[in-house]
Amino acid sequence: xxxxxxxxxxxxxxxxxxxxxxxxxxxxxxxxxxxxxxxxxxxxxxxxxxxxxxxxxxxxxxxxxxxxxxxxxxxxxxxxxxxxxxxxxxxxxxxxxxxxxxxxxxxxxxxxxxxxxxxxxxxxxxxxxxxxxxxxxxxxxxxxxxxxxxxxxxxxxxxxxxxxxxxxxxxxxxxxxxxxxxxxxxxxxxxxxxxxxxxxxxxxxxxxxxxxxxxxxxxxxxxxxxxxxxxxxxxxxxxxxxxxxxxxxxxxxxxxxxxxxxxxxxxxxxxxxxxxxxxxxxxxxxxxxxxxxxxxxxxxxxxxxxxxxxxxxxxxxxxxxxxxxxxxxxxxx
Amino acid sequence: xxxxxxxxxxxxxxxxxxxxxxxxxxxxxxxxxxxxxxxxxxxxxxxxxxxxxxxxxxxxxxxxxxxxxxxxxxxxxxxxxxxxxxxxxxxxxxxxxxxxxxxxxxxxxxxxxxxxxxxxxxxxxxxxxxxxxxxxxxxxxxxxxxxxxxxxxxxxxxxxxxxxxxxxxxxxxxxxxxxxxxxxxxxxxxxxxxxxxxxxxxxxxxxxxxxxxxxxxxxxxxxxxxxxxxxxxxxxxxxxxxxxxxxxxxxxxxxxxxxxxxxxxxxxxxxxxxxxxxxxxxxxxxxxxxxxxxxxxxxxxxxxxxxxxxxxxxxxxxxxxxxxxxxxxxxxxxxxxxxxxxxxxxxxxxxxxxxxxxxxxxxxxxxxxxxxxxxxxxxxxxxxxxxxxxxxxxxxxxxxxxxxxxxxxxxxxxxxxxxx
Numbered sequence: 168x169x170x171x172x173x174x175x176x177x178x179x180x181x182x183x184x185x186x187x188x189x190x191x192x193x194x195x196x197x198x199x200x201x202x203x204x205x206x207x208x209x210x211x212x213x214x215x216x217x218x219x220x221x222x223x224x225x226x227x228x229x230x231x232x233x234x235x236x237x238x239x240x241x242x243x244x245x246x247x248x249x250x251x252x253x254x255x256x257x258x259x260x261x262x263x264x265x266x267x268x269x270x271x272x273x274x275x276x277x278x279x280x281x282x283x284x285x286x287x288x289x290x291x292x293x294x295x296x297x298x299x300x301x302x303x304x305x306x307x308x309x310x311x312x313x314x315x316x317x318x319x320x321x322x323x324x325x326x327x328x329x330x331x332x333x334x335x336x337x338x339x340x341x342x343x344x345x346x347x348x349x350x351x352x353x354x355x356x357x358x359x360x361x362x363x364x365x366x367x368x369x370x371x372x373x374x375x376x377x378x379x380x381x382x383x384x385x386x387x388x389x390x391x392x393x394x395x396x397x398x399x400x401x402x403x404x405x406x407x408x409x410x411x412x413x414x415x416x417x418x419x420x421x422x423x424x425x426x427x428x429x430x431x432x433x434x435x436x437x438x439x440x441x442x443x444x445x446x447x448x449x450x451x452x453x454x455x456x457x458x459x460x461x462x463x464x465x466x467x468x469x470x471x472x473x474x475x476x477x478x479x480x481x482x483x484x485x486x487x488x489x490x491x492x493x494x495x496x497x498x499x500x
Numbered sequence: 501x502x503x504x505x506x507x508x509x510x511x512x513x514x515x516x517x518x519x520x521x522x523x524x525x526x527x528x529x530x531x532x533x534x535x536x537x538x539x540x541x542x543x544x545x546x547x548x549x550x551x552x553x554x555x556x557x558x559x560x561x562x563x564x565x566x567x568x569x570x571x572x573x574x575x576x577x578x579x580x581x582x583x584x585x586x587x588x589x590x591x592x593x594x595x596x597x598x599x600x601x602x603x604x605x606x607x608x609x610x611x612x613x614x615x616x617x618x619x620x621x622x623x624x625x626x627x628x629x630x631x632x633x634x635x636x637x638x639x640x641x642x643x644x645x646x647x648x649x650x651x652x653x654x655x656x657x658x659x660x661x662x663x664x665x666x667x668x669x670x671x672x673x674x675x676x677x678x679x680x681x682x683x684x685x686x687x688x689x690x691x692x693x694x695x696x697x698x699x700x701x702x703x704x705x706x707x708x709x710x711x712x713x714x715x716x717x718x719x720x721x722x723x724x725x726x727x728x729x730x731x732x733x734x735x736x737x738x739x740x741x742x743x744x745x746x747x748x749x750x751x752x753x754x755x756x757x758x759x760x761x762x763x764x765x766x767x768x769x770x771x772x773x774x775x776x777x778x779x780x781x782x783x784x785x786x787x788x789x790x791x792x793x794x795x796x797x798x799x800x801x802x803x804x805x806x807x808x809x810x811x812x813x814x815x816x817x818x819x820x821x822x823x824x825x826x827x828x829x830x831x832x833x834x835x836x837x838x839x840x841x842x843x844x845x846x847x848x849x850x851x852x853x854x855x856x857x858x859x860x861x862x863x864x865x866x867x868x869x870x871x872x873x874x875x876x877x878x879x880x881x882x883x884x885x886x887x888x889x890x891x892x893x894x895x896x897x898x899x900x901x902x903x904x905x906x907x908x909x910x911x912x913x914x915x916x917x918x919x920x
């Protein structure tokens with residue numbers, strides 16, 4: 168490794184190794200870096216042109232793929248959102264699509280539902296967290312639960328949606344159970360105040376297995392002597408959870424928050440499509456469903472493009488906020 | 501963090517500028533060349549449509565033996581999404597299947613006017629209105645689709661009613677429903693409005709019993725007065741059906757396809773506003789409750805002056821893409837796909853009321869006979885005249901009407917605005 172690094176002339180200095188690179192390899196990289204800089208100062212002209220171009224050639228495939236298959240289509244999509252639909256196909260209509268978008272109660276509803284998802288995020292994180300805690304604390308049958316909890320994660324949203332369509336039907340088993348305990352039937356998927364919560368609940372049920380696995384991995388790194396010490400000191404279970412387990416799992420919780428958020432915002436389409444179709448009364452629209460609906464059902468692709476652009480901007484902001492939070496808490500550690 | 505933000509800005513800014521500057525018109529390029537015609541549909545993969553496709557192929561091969569026809573069966577769920585993408589890129593199939601009405605009218609830009617090529621078929625086929633827009637014909641009808649009011653004769657008998665003499669007026673109809681519910685426990689209507697389709701069928705199925713012929717014609721012609729007493733009455737009946745307990749429970753969470761029809765199939769509901777072709781129709785109902793028990797009745801008259809008619813339109817039909825290389829060739833294929841021999845096969849195997857008026861359909865049970873008998877006086881269905889946008893809004897508002905979160909007047913005002 169060392170021999171190679173020193174023998175191969177380097178046209179431009181390699182990027183500075185990040186703080187994550189530690190140990191001997193990092194040291195070597197830094198040494199090579201210093202070496203390269205030192206050499207470049209005096210002997211730059213000596214390098215053949217091919218060697219100076221080599222790094223660019225080497226990164227070219229990656230850059231071209233990103234530029235050609237990601238950024239260019241993105242630019243086309245954004246550009247397309249400034250054109251019209253139907254009779255005005257291909258004409259520049261300025262910001263008309265965006266005006267139409269924010270004028271559409273359906274789109275506002277879908278953005279409101281994004282906010283609702285963010286509010287429900289703590290629940291989606293707490294469910295796998297609490298269940299993982301029980302498994303970790305070896306409640307009776309914890310081995311069975313560990314595998315059973317993961318089962319739904321391997322089912323496709325379409326199958327899950329179909330199952331819950333049956334379970335949550337007005338004359339379905341869920342209402343029958345409610346009836347036996349004397350509670351009135353709930354129109355799970357037909358009541359606009361309930362439907363979104365029903366779908367999110369099913370989504371959490373279907374995906375919490377992944378979070379659970381991550382939590383269990385986090386628990387594996389916990390120092391059991393701390394828990395034993397707390398117990399010896401007479402701490403109750405809630406106190407152990409609050410003062411020992413949660414602080415010890417801070418990084419894990421952050422990771423689950425980020426991945427759950429991404430999952431909720433990007434992979435609800437299948438469930439919505441199968442369970443509610445955006446209804447009742449448009450109460451379960453999410454932006455991606457709205458985009459699909461405008462493009463395919465209403466044949467307004469330019470309007471759908473505008474909605475995509477707005478969703479992209481929202482996701483960019485949310486993603487950067489999450490990165491910022493993760494980085495800050497990483498520093499605190 | 502700062503550097504990342506800078507990068508993002510550097511990437512986004514040109515995109516925004518790019519967007520403001522240019523708006524390129526999509527250019528079109530030919531679809532299938534090389535003596536091949538590509539057809540998109542969602543039917544040719546069905547076993548029941550096999551004989552139909554065979555007959556159409558044979559008819560076409562007789563005229564153009566050297567041209568190959570390729571049928572691409574798309575999943576119906578995604579059909580208009582895929583078609584929209586093809587239209588956007590200006591290349592795709594030469595001939596494509598459409599549902600009549602809004603789905604076709606929203607896409608006439610991409611279609612070739614066919615009236616000159618199909619002149620000879622005008623008399624033989626029925627249901628052209630659903631495939632016409634602005635004086636041009638954009639597709640040739642294959643099947644007829646309509647919304648007969650079906651009833652279960654067995655339930656009528658159990659309730660002591662004469663199954664051959666269903667109610668002629670709305671009051672009698674309500675009285676019959678009350679008797680049936682008392683005697684059999686079956687609800688009056690099987691109704692599913694999860695997708696917002698329930699109101700469309702209700703409007704088209706029962707509207708003819710409310711609107712006068714003049715109002716009906718004006719509505720179809722595009723002169724729609726949403727606040728007229730007749731239209732208001734239809735929507736009030738929609739609410740009344742729910743509040744008076746005529747519907748099954750959980751209408752807004754019951755899917756029309758196929759939970760609603762399943763209620764009628766199982767005898768839990770006495771009436772359903774169904775379809776003529778494909779699904780939710782006489783053939784399907786007959787398989788469950790017996791063909792002899794499937795009745796078809798005209799809409800009960802709810803308002804003086806109304807003359808009930810069978811609401812029907814062209815159901816599905818084939819159109820030609822404007823980018824096709826040889827329009828005449830593609831139009832010939834459309835003619836083969838709507839030839840009498842092909843449509844006869846479709847009617848016999850797929851259980852559809854075919855668009856060809858020369859086919860004898862009286863041998864398939866009393867319901868079919870009743871439907872076919874009413875075809876000559878039939879009129880286009882009320883909801884088919886509406887745009888996809890208005891239909892979507894009507895679906896949402898109809899759910900709100902059932903849950904009581906909007907009034908009839910308010911809903912009609914919103915619909916009038918959308919239908920401008």
